Amino acid sequence: MHHEPTGSAERVIAYVEGDIWLGHGASQRRLFLKTMLSMGWKVVLVAWEALGSSQDTLDEFPDAASRIHCISIPVKPDGYEVPERWKMIQASIKAAEQQTGWHVDLAFLAWYDNLRPHRKQLKACLGILECPWVGFYFHPSQYRWNTPLGFRKRIRQIQVDVQMLRQPQSRGLGILDEGLGFPLRWILRKKALVVLPEQTEVESSFSAEALELRRLAAGRPIVGLLGRLSPRKGVLNFLRAAQAIDPSKACFLLAGKFRMEDFPPSEREELGRLLRPAENLYLKLDHIEDAAEFNAFFRACDLHILVYEKFFHSSGLLAKAAIFEKPVIVAKGYCMGERVQRYALGTCVPAKNPDMLQTAILQILESHLGDDNRFLAGCAAYRETLTDEPFQEALRQLCGA
Numbered sequence: 001m002h003h004e005p006t007g008s009a010e011r012v013i014a015y016v017e018g019d020i021w022l023g024h025g026a027s028q029r030r031l032f033l034k035t036m037l038s039m040g041w042k043v044v045l046v047a048w049e050a051l052g053s054s055q056d057t058l059d060e061f062p063d064a065a066s067r068i069h070c071i072s073i074p075v076k077p078d079g080y081e082v083p084e085r086w087k088m089i090q091a092s093i094k095a096a097e098q099q100t101g102w103h104v105d106l107a108f109l110a111w112y113d114n115l116r117p118h119r120k121q122l123k124a125c126l127g128i129l130e131c132p133w134v135g136f137y138f139h140p141s142q143y144r145w146n147t148p149l150g151f152r153k154r155i156r157q158i159q160v161d162v163q164m165l166r167q168p169q170s171r172g173l174g175i176l177d178e179g180l181g182f183p184l185r186w187i188l189r190k191k192a193l194v195v196l197p198e199q200t201e202v203e204s205s206f207s208a209e210a211l212e213l214r215r216l217a218a219g220r221p222i223v224g225l226l227g228r229l230s231p232r233k234g235v236l237n238f239l240r241a242a243q244a245i246d247p248s249k250a251c252f253l254l255a256g257k258f259r260m261e262d263f264p265p266s267e268r269e270e271l272g273r274l275l276r277p278a279e280n281l282y283l284k285l286d287h288i289e290d291a292a293e294f295n296a297f298f299r300a301c302d303l304h305i306l307v308y309e310k311f312f313h314s315s316g317l318l319a320k321a322a323i324f325e326k327p328v329i330v331a332k333g334y335c336m337g338e339r340v341q342r343y344a345l346g347t348c349v350p351a352k353n354p355d356m357l358q359t360a361i362l363q364i365l366e367s368h369l370g371d372d373n374r375f376l377a378g379c380a381a382y383r384e385t386l387t388d389e390p391f392q393e394a395l396r397q398l399c400g401a
Contacts, residue, residue: 013399014044014093014104014131018111019073019080027291027316028110029057031199035392036399037064044096044104045070046089071096082117083124090129106171106399107133119156122163129169134192134398136174141312143180144334148310162187174398176314177335194398197391198319204295213282213300217251220280221365224301226294227317229258229285234307234331236267237354239274239281244358247280250365255297257287299324303364306330309351314339321345322382327369329360343378
């Protein structure tokens, strides 16, 4: 199928989701669609039914009903293999074109990581998508040379990217980590490589539960770990800190979806012992669906712990912390560590050192960092990179004609 360009104002973009949402997929969908529509583009939303109602999203844009079209990929009980995902995306875009009469100018693959095949699947994925496409690459860890990745595995992953990204229909990548320049630029040659500013929702609602948390804290600072509570978030070390620190000095909040089976068997007994509400520990171990309610809990905290293990790139919670002027503790090094140091947003500790985490928590709480002028100036500077204008410009560079 040949696609004639349709001019910037009437550009048609297919926003193609992955079949699993990474923590805040609903927010990402909403923000990208809102921005694309505001730029005058038409949008085909290729949504996976397993992720919830796309109609809810469409209802949020009643004024743009004639410029947005949704097509859903059905649930498959045992999931789709990577080549099947590419085929389903191509079939969905073709069906959307037939239903609307539009020609999709470009597909925006909102989670390219989920479409990267293993080497044995590579040939089955090449050339399937007929329209030009760009990918949003969340975790290209093989391009940060100090990441703990074996040499052979690193080279194999790069070889896959060379094959995928040098296809004629591939037009570029969006990334979240400004520390990834070369060799991604070498792989892409003259195709676009654009750093997309981290986007996050800022509305917060009245939350009786967040208010209750403040009441229970009784004037003590609140230290939070929020989001999907997977092992890499450093949940166990957070709980160890909560137990070790004098309850009169701080109150701790652990909030988000938690599943014990996600954790190594060697950690479960200790987790079970520490995961009990205490005078200085408030637990909300369920997914917080509503973004405004999540923000209410986030704002109730005075310090956020983002000491992620084997995580090398960006996080929306770092953006949220700068917007709400909340200091953070992050893992040393890599993208988040570099940003925290550059903008003076908090402090860095080694990822697996509970003693240093406890020390850092106490130092930040005693220093009243949240009132420090250098910290506030750093938050303001970081916020400037997150506004609508830089995001629109980055999206235009990546997806524009």
